[in-house]
Amino acid sequence: GNNIHNFHNMAVEPRWFERPVENFLDSMLKRSVDKFVTVSRTCANSMQVRPKINGSEKIDYILNGIDTFNEDIELSELTLKKELNLSENSSLCLMLATYEPRKGHEFLCKIFKKVLQKAPNAHLVICGYGSPEEMNVVKNLILNYDLEDHTHLLGFRNDISALINQSDLLLVASQESESFGLTSVEAMALKTPVIATKIGGIPEVVADGEGGYCFEPDDVKGYANCILQLLSDTEARYELGEKGYLRYQKYFTGERMAKEYGILTRNI
Secondary structure (H helix, E strand, O other): OOOEEEEOOOOOOOOOOOHHHHHHHHHHHHHHOOEEEEOOHHHHHHHHHOOOOOOOOOEEEOOOOEOOOOHHHHHOOOOHHHHOOOOOOOEEEEEEOOOOHHHOHHHHHHHHHHHHHHOOOEEEEEEOOOOHHHHHHHHHHHHHOOOOOOEEEOOOOOOHHHHHHOOOEEEOOOOOOOOOOHHHHHHHHOOOOEEEEOOOOHHHHOOEOOOEEEEOOOOHHHHHHHHHHHHHOHHHHHHHHHHHHHHHHHHOEHHHHHHHHHHHHHHO
């Protein structure tokens, strides 16, 4: 049978004292597998830091794919606005991420501070898994930036597609080490525009004007202006969502991913 070694995170450089052992294991691994397959070109390129694997013709990537998941959208009786006691004319920006500093909560606080000056009915909803300590760090950030009336911290949720479906924008604020960005694909599949950062494999998913936009991870002004422009223009938001859906259908379906794996295994 074919031996495919899948990896979903960026490759990291071995620490100097582990290098001899890791180099030996990498050599053994390279000899025993037919292909190293990862989820994005950026992720594949990260193998440059593993000297015994770097440059191998065995390294390849197949973009992640998902199938649409409408099952919990219809079932969700309670809308997010009702749950949070918000008026119907509020705008919802959603962040789905674990409560880790690299996910960019502070960057988003700076952005939202600017957004609220011109869009006082905007609300930021943050969902994701985090320890009480990690969540407290974000709570304190929100207090420091004086955003508590417009930011809603929710923990881990199971109704992700319903939340995306009810939001005006999905915000991805990552500051480092993202191999792909599956939440962006989920948003495009549900026609919700994405504003993201140019980190790791994210720009391979979110192409400017095709379902969203990407900004440098310190471009507070550009990111904030993009949010304001899209929140104020329903038609532009709708069009961007439609283009994102077409991009999802072209590149990110589960069927397309399965087909590519099929072709890859036949060619080994």
